[in-house]
Amino acid sequence: MQHRRQTISLLAKAAAITAILAAGLAGGLAGGLPAAAAETGPVRVGEINSYTGLPAFTIPYRQGWQLAVEEVNAKGGVLGGRKLEVISRDDAGKPDDAVRVAQELVTNEKVDLLAGTYFSHIGLAVADFAARNKVPFVAAEPLTDAITWAQGNRYTFRLRPSTYMQAAMLVEEAAKLPAKRWATVAPNYEYGQSAVAWFKQLLKEKRPDVEFVAEQWPAQGKLEAGPTVQALAAATPEAIFNVTFGADLAKLVREGETRGLFRNRKVVSLLTGEPDYLEPMKDEAPEGWIVTGYPWEQIDTPVHKAFVAAYAARFKDQPKQGSLVGYTTMKAIAAAIDKAGSTDREKVVDALSGLTLDSPVGPVTFRASDHQSTMGAFVGTTTVKDGRGTMKDWRYADGTAYLPSDEAARKLRPAE
Template sequence: MNKTFAGVALAGTMMLQTLGATAAAEGVIKIGELNSYKSQPAFLGPYRNGMELAVEQINQAGGIHGKQLELIIKDDNSNPGDAVRAAEELISREKVDVLTGTFLSNIGLAITDFAKHKKVFFLASEPLTDKIVWADGNRYTFRLRNSTYMQVAMLVPDAVKLNKKRWAIVYPNYEYGQSAVATFKTLMKQAQPDIEFVAEQATPLGKVDAGAVVQALSDAKPDAVFNVLFASDLARLVRAGNQRQFFSPALPVVSMLTGEPEYLDPLGEETPEGWIVTGYPWYAIDTPEHNAFLKAYQDKYNEHPRLGTIIGYSTIVSIAAGIEKAGSTDTEAMIKAFRGLDVVTPFGPITYRTQDQQSTQGAYVGVLAKQDGKGIMTHIRYVDGKEVQPTDEQVSQWRPAAANQ
């Protein structure tokens, strides 16, 4: 299946011919999905829409080996313990065939460990921490979205070009933020040995005291800022920074995730122009894969997609491709099928690497601007995930040998 299936899933035509002939089989394939829907609705509402669109397209085309896909979704309450209990219920009570999902990195790590001990296939769709595929990686866990290392590596060349010595850093104080900052420091020091980190603000997730943070950053008199905050924390930071005239054209800011519509759209007129960001400029991507996806999504939901939509859609397309290639949902067959699996997504082709079970999905990098009172990304470029990976030697040092057996 791999590229052939995913490509036609996006187009919504040839798949009828490819898979419809096998529709004689009975039953369903249950996909168990758990996520932080209550606490992260801006991302996960569109994410769920993306999943449901992909399921609908696949089922209308005859399913996988004639079996329909069924999504069974549970909220993890943004709590690792609750997430493990939800995963256990999906496996034992709902009898799902595979597990997927999670948004927060600490939740993703908890389910990664659960998958290892329960010997169940798990596709981590969204959590960004590097540990999922490296330090805490295991043979049962694959990851779709580009990691913190990959996203930071996409931004570092632009950060280095700024030629600024004194940097301030602000980030959410949990696994995702800590991982991103550690990678930024490492890669920047390698590229610019004389760099100094003059201020570091680690804030509680969802509870940033933006005024105090901006004051602390301002007091350090940095030449540039690296921001890792997102969602409501980002909005508060931007508002406080604008009110105190801290964010100005004279102060470059490099920022993860800020160009994603989930977080950029709410900023509106407050959008800080000139920030260098990763994101999803859905309005400026002109490729066959994305155009087909965009039309299908807008026809169904009458709204524009968000980055979460891409992740949700690509998650289901990936699982379907893996099951088609494996010939079943047997865990060992799925592991074998996913290693080296090629899938065509709205962002183009990706591969699940054999060395760390991380996909090569990339991201868009650009510069923030305002147009008609809304934030947009300009000067965009797509960075393929395979171009921002560490060396195989580094991966072998970071990832337990048993994880690839």
């Protein structure tokens, strides 16, 4: 009898141990990968952009980040051997869709951080999501100053030079012109409104004698070229500040040339020197506009030439501004993760703050004061060469020289 009791007791203990082990295994499966696997699995980046809304920029942008990811992984990945993996989504050019896919990427895809966006209002929506959910977000393209200043937050960083920075670069040239009467044309949303506001303020500071005699605010992607050109011409400006881009820009240029709007008038234009928008116009590209852009074929530094060669070998194409932005965005993310030594979100945010990396156009630092990078832009004049638009007489304007001081930048941000 005693022997039987011992046998039953041993069987009961074995059953209990089996149940505990089974429960632990089930819990591990329900909670995701075991810890060891999670530490060696890929580092996942959730990428969001307007691929169907603006393919001229975003397709080269995607190719740029694909090249960067392939280079990072070919050299061993991040964190001593983990692959970098990008889960990409299209926001359809709508802030609500961008927030929805951001939620899906964080909740279902378990991404470690977010990146991307093009349009300023979409970037602001994702930045707000990032702040509320405490997820690092590297905003690649949206140029609104609010994303790093008025609505800046701990979790959001921006790569490209802002509307303030690029407006300041162009004002340097605009202030040298004899023109006193200016007109503006810009898309009627955050990016266009911000660009015009800064251009007017900064130009008046340098040239108190100028006046702005007309403003045109077409809806983005829906510019009616005839009425817009007619209204600008009726104001008889001596110079024009243009902020339209993409298809709107092409329509404005074509109609403006037909009606003589640009004859004997200087045009200062944001982004127009970027091949994403300039090259599709071919020999109809404007001549003599003062622009920010990217004369990729004329930049002969070793680092940039290596980037161009690698991009051409991979995609059988030449890089655009989008390519440069996408490439540098993912290189920055990889550098931040390695600097953090972890995918812990707070550590990645701390690593991004003050991060410095080499880009194809020179060193870039994400300022700790406002999370704006010091990436610059090329400023020059448009011309047509060999049947396509390009830039001439350009210079690289280092972003560091076009930002307010760290102390001033901190005052522009909400208290954290």
